[in-house]
Amino acid sequence: MTGTIDPVAEQTPAFPAARAAGCPFDPPPTVQALRERTRLTRVRLADGSTPWLVTRYDDQRALMADPRISSDVTRPGFPSPSPVRGRPLSFILMDDPEHARLRRMVTAPFAIRRVEAMRPTVQKIVDDLIDEMLAGPRPVDLVQAFALPVPSLVICQLLGVPYADHDFFQDNSRVLINRDVTPEERWVAVDRLSAYLDRLIGEKLDHPEDDLLSSLADRVGKGELTRPEAAQIGVLMLVAGHETTANMIALGTLALLEHPDQLALLRESDDPALVASAVEELLRYLHITHNGRRRVALADIEIAGQVIREGEGVILPNDIANRDPEAFPDPDRLDIRRDARRHVAFGFGPHQCLGQPLARMELQVVYGTLYRRIPTLRLAARLDEIPFKHDGAVYGVYELPVTW
Ligand code: HEM
Numbered sequence: 074m075t076g077t078i079d080p081v082a083e084q085t086p087a088f089p090a091a092r093a094a095g096c097p098f099d100p101p102p103t104v105q106a107l108r109e110r111t112r113l114t115r116v117r118l119a120d121g122s123t124p125w126l127v128t129r130y131d132d133q134r135a136l137m138a139d140p141r142i143s144s145d146v147t148r149p150g151f152p153s154p155s156p157v158r159g160r161p162l163s164f165i166l167m168d169d170p171e172h173a174r175l176r177r178m179v180t181a182p183f184a185i186r187r188v189e190a191m192r193p194t195v196q197k198i199v200d201d202l203i204d205e206m207l208a209g210p211r212p213v214d215l216v217q218a219f220a221l222p223v224p225s226l227v228i229c230q231l232l233g234v235p236y237a238d239h240d241f242f243q244d245n246s247r248v249l250i251n252r253d254v255t256p257e258e259r260w261v262a263v264d265r266l267s268a269y270l271d272r273l274i275g276e277k278l279d280h281p282e283d284d285l286l287s288s289l290a291d292r293v294g295k296g297e298l299t300r301p302e303a304a305q306i307g308v309l310m311l312v313a314g315h316e317t318t319a320n321m322i323a324l325g326t327l328a329l330l331e332h333p334d335q336l337a338l339l340r341e342s343d344d345p346a347l348v349a350s351a352v353e354e355l356l357r358y359l360h361i362t363h364n365g366r367r368r369v370a371l372a373d374i375e376i377a378g379q380v381i382r383e384g385e386g387v388i389l390p391n392d393i394a395n396r397d398p399e400a401f402p403d404p405d406r407l408d409i410r411r412d413a414r415r416h417v418a419f420g421f422g423p424h425q426c427l428g429q430p431l432a433r434m435e436l437q438v439v440y441g442t443l444y445r446r447i448p449t450l451r452l453a454a455r456l457d458e459i460p461f462k463h464d465g466a467v468y469g470v471y472e473l474p475v476t477w
Contacts, residue, residue, distance in 0.1 A: 085123050088116035088388060089252075089364050097461050098328055098359060099405065100392040104128075108393045112377035116388065124152040124386030126365075130400035130417070132377050133366075133389045138422035141372040142387065143168050151369040152386030154466065156256045163309040165424060176427060178292060179306055182231055182285055188430040191227070195438045198226050203446050212453030212476040219443070220322035220473070221315070224435055228314030231431075232307065233284025234273060242266065246312045250466040252364070263308070270307035271300060285310065310428075317361060318432050320462070320469025322439050325355045327459065327473055329444065330452055332407050339409060340444045348441040351409035352433055355440070357416035358407050360392035363468045366420055391417040449477040 090101035099105070107114055108128035116126040127133050136142050146157050146166040164175035181187065202219050209218070221243060229236040248254055248262035270286075277290035289303040298306075329336040339351050366389040374381045381387060395416050396404040419426035426432070444450060452459075453474040460471040 085115045085117040088118060088126060092461075092463060097456070097459075098324075098331075098407075100360070100363065100390070100396060104390060104393055105396065108397065113379050113381075118152060118154075122152060122386060124150075124367075124388050125381055126388045126390065127377070128390075128393055129377070130394040130397035133391065133394045133417060134421050136368065136374070136376065136387060136389060137366060137417070137420060137424075139374065141370060141374050142368045142422075143371050144172070144368060144424055146367075148369050148384075150384040150386050152367050152388055154252065154364065154367070155259060158256075158260060163305050165309060165313075169423060172423065175298075175302060175306060178289065178298060179285060179310060180427065181288075183427055183430050185430050188434050191231075191431070192434055192438065194230070195223075195227055195435055196442070198223055199438050199442050200446075203443065207447070212474045215326060215473040215475045216319070216323045216470065217472075220326075221319045223322060223439060224315040224318035224432075227431070227435060228311060231285055231314070232310055233277065233282055233286040234311060238269070241269070242311055243315070246316050247465075249312060250316060251464055252466060253464040266308045266311070267301075267304045270311070271304040274300060274303050274307065313426075314428055314431075316467055317428075318435050320361045320467050321355065321359065321432070321436055323473045324359050324361060324469045325436070325440065326443065326450075326475075327452070327470060328355060328359060328407060329440075330450070331456065335407055335409050336444060339440060340448060345437070345441070347409065348437050349433075350412070351440055352436045353413040353416060354407065354409045354411055355436075356418035357395045357401065357413040359468070360395045360416075360418055361468045362418070362420075362466070363390070363392045364466050365390035365392075366424075391420065447477045450475055451477065 086103055086107065090103045092099065092101050107126065112127070112129050112132055114126055114128070115123045117123050127136060144166055145151065145168050146153050146162065164172045167175070202222055206213055206218050225239050225243065226236055245262040245266050248258055249266070273286055274290045274293065277287040278294060281287040281290060286307055289298065289306060292298040293300050293303050329339065339347065368387045368389065370381045370383050370385050370387060372383050395401065395418060398404050400415065401413065419429045453476040459473065462469045462471060
């Protein structure tokens with residue numbers, strides 16, 4: 074079945090669309106409905122442009138892996154959520170060979186063996202934070218007490234960033250990924266984070282330690298990287314390394330509390346395979362990077378019975394791909410025993426999430442520990458009182474009051 078092209082911009086649906094008030098875990102119903110009607114359609118962005126929106130899982134994967142598709146945000150036609158300021162940029166917004174050159178500089182710590190070696194450290198971080206929560210007052214905001222500190226402490230240790238600065242980098246990261254701030258506000262946050270990382274890299278040049286920023290500083294010293302490139306890599310790793318995982322911890326906990334049968338399965342099993350399976354299913358079901366992958370076509374691409382022309386923008390909302398019934402039967406059901414490993418919550422193709430082995434391990438430790446150590450954990454607010462991140466490029470909750 075092919076989609077219908079609607080050439081009249083005013084008649085195209087607006088994107089991003091709002092989520093339903095009643096079911097905070099589901100993709101926007103209007104976008105889900107598009108998937109049922111068509112494989113490829115035009116949508117209208119706030120700036121009036123009308124890029125293509127790809128609705129099905131198979132087509133999204135094919136395009137994410139297609140070398141004729143570009144992530145270069147500076148190209149004309151790129152459906153950028155906000156105006157771009159030129160280089161230097163993070164490699165997430167570049168194409169090969171530049172993207173591959175910079176990505177290679179930071180792949181080593183994410184090898185499975187290196188990540189597994191960090192598991193005891195992450196377990197200790199998780200246990201210590203739970204001890205603190207249990208010793209403190211109730212109710213408590215799980216976001217501040219647990220979901221944010223776990224990945225922040227981990228990424229700080231891996232990068233060599235002082236955790237004492239967490240208010241600074243968490244506040245600026247929040248601005249960076251907020252859809253509702255002005256471009257100027259976003260640029261101020263980028264500049265602050267870049268200056269901060271640049272200063273740390275300067276310190277590591279003089280006093281190297283056993284961390285990722287020191288290895289970037291070493292490459293700067295050898296002339297393999299410029300200092301602004303190193304600082305941009307640092308910003309990307311710091312922001313991507315804590316915001317995403319923090320949202321998966323808090324939103325994942327809320328989803329489990331709202332699905333007590335699934336929570337009971339997880340809590341009562343000591344099978345690491347079930348915990349790993351729950352992580353994959355929650356990644357699929359919650360799809361927190363809900364604004365979609367953004368790309369622009371480098372050549373005419375025939376797909377889904379249509380042609381995406383060179384220079385036209387493409388949006389790939391992974392949230393509706395993860396709910397495609399042809400890829401995942403009964404997709405709107407949270408089922409931690411299903412095999413959800415083919416989800417696209419980490420993207421696909423050359424830009425597939427670099428930190429996914431680390432994110433997976435952190436979530437396995439969290440989901441495998443929190444509900445067993447606090448078996449009576451429950452919400453301390455009504456669901457309709459929870460503030461959701463509808464304005465963020467990464468979905469989640471701003472606060473999660475819990476008690477036990
Ligand atoms: C549950 C947690 C996470 C989720 C859902 C997530 C999701 C994603 C997605 C969807 C992309 C693809 C972007 C695109 O195609 O345009 C991505 C890329 C990336 N992620 Fe993650 N991520 C997570 C955790 C992490 C962590 C812990 C790190 C560690 C530092 C990290 C670092 C990166 C980097 C560096 C990229 C860019 C890769 C490239 O462009 O080659 N992420 N992530």
